[in-house]
Amino acid sequence: MSLGDALGLLVSSGKGGVGKSIISIGLADELAQRGPTAMLDLDTRSPNLPYLLGMSRDVRIDAAGNPFPKVHDFRGHAVPVYSNGFLAEDGVPVTMPGEEVRSAIAGAVVAVRWPDGIRWAVLDVDPAPGDSIAASVQWFRRLAAFVVTASDVSSVQDCDRMISALREAGVSVLGVVGNMIRGTCPHCGAAIAYGEEGPASDLARRRGVRYVGSLPWHPDFRNRPLWAVENLGGAVFRDMADLVEEAERRWNRSGGA
Numbered sequence: 001m002s003l004g005d006a007l008g009l010l011v012s013s014g015k016g017g018v019g020k021s022i023i024s025i026g027l028a029d030e031l032a033q034r035g036p037t038a039m040l041d042l043d044t045r046s047p048n049l050p051y052l053l054g055m056s057r058d059v060r061i062d063a064a065g066n067p068f069p070k071v072h073d074f075r076g077h078a079v080p081v082y083s084n085g086f087l088a089e090d091g092v093p094v095t096m097p098g099e100e101v102r103s104a105i106a107g108a109v110v111a112v113r114w115p116d117g118i119r120w121a122v123l124d125v126d127p128a129p130g131d132s133i134a135a136s137v138q139w140f141r142r143l144a145a146f147v148v149t150a151s152d153v154s155s156v157q158d159c160d161r162m163i164s165a166l167r168e169a170g171v172s173v174l175g176v177v178g179n180m181i182r183g184t185c186p187h188c189g190a191a192i193a194y195g196e197e198g199p200a201s202d203l204a205r206r207r208g209v210r211y212v213g214s215l216p217w218h219p220d221f222r223n224r225p226l227w228a229v230e231n232l233g234g235a236v237f238r239d240m241a242d243l244v245e246e247a248e249r250r251w252n253r254s255g256g257a
């Protein structure tokens, strides 16, 4: 069995810095409570997952040179995680052309020593995801996606394009997730509105997908990402995981998502 037998869940946006990695972590955290989950960092050129999860780079390699994933504990559930960031030294640029990115992803799916029986593989996607989507479609038999957006027009536009790109690649889009749209001042408790939910929820409605809701802006997502995911993201991540399970049931009934 390879990781490609799991249901691959792309967390994409088409735009950098909107919170794909944070939302991938939250989704993996929630899914891990429900069944065997893995995380794969498809951001091969600028991998942030090891930093965000507080994981060191001491990856174990087998006699044939294939790496083992590292295990992260999500509220008592062990999740194998693999990232190119386990191999790339800090400050050293990763300037792989597209074909190398695709073969690095192929290696991460088939050569990394994943445990058997993974049900869901959360895939943290890079901001320029042509190669990572192409590689995912090639290596995962079943794929679904979420798109993450902030409230500004440029982010919503990029997500709109991303929904088209995913559909053209045959990937089912389960929902749009907003991020950093609203928050509460950590000092005085006043509401902060960086934007409105409207553009993100309108995009979802226009494209015929669910608007899952949005993750609040809060400084702890930057300072203590895991703490913030577990304490501030609950409802959004539970709703995302419910959509995953619903899609999986549909898939099992019909042979497609």
Ligand SMILES: Nc1ncnc2c1ncn2[C@@H]1O[C@H](COP(=O)(O)OP(=O)(O)OP(=O)(O)O)[C@@H](O)[C@H]1O
Pocket (backbone or CB within 6 Å): 013, 015, 016, 017, 018, 019, 020, 021, 022, 023, 043, 046, 048, 125, 126, 127, 179, 180, 215, 216, 217, 218, 219, 220, 221, 222, 223, 225
């Ligand atoms: N809800 C939030 N509140 C405050 N800060 C946040 C929130 N979500 C994400 N951040 C911060 O914004 C930055 C970007 O988040 P993240 O790395 O998840 O984005 P990304 O879309 O994965 O970026 P990239 O395109 O570089 O992969 C990080 O510093 C993260 O901690």
Ligand SMILES: [Mg+2]
Pocket (backbone or CB within 6 Å): 020, 021, 022, 043, 048, 124, 125, 126
């Ligand atoms: Mg990221």
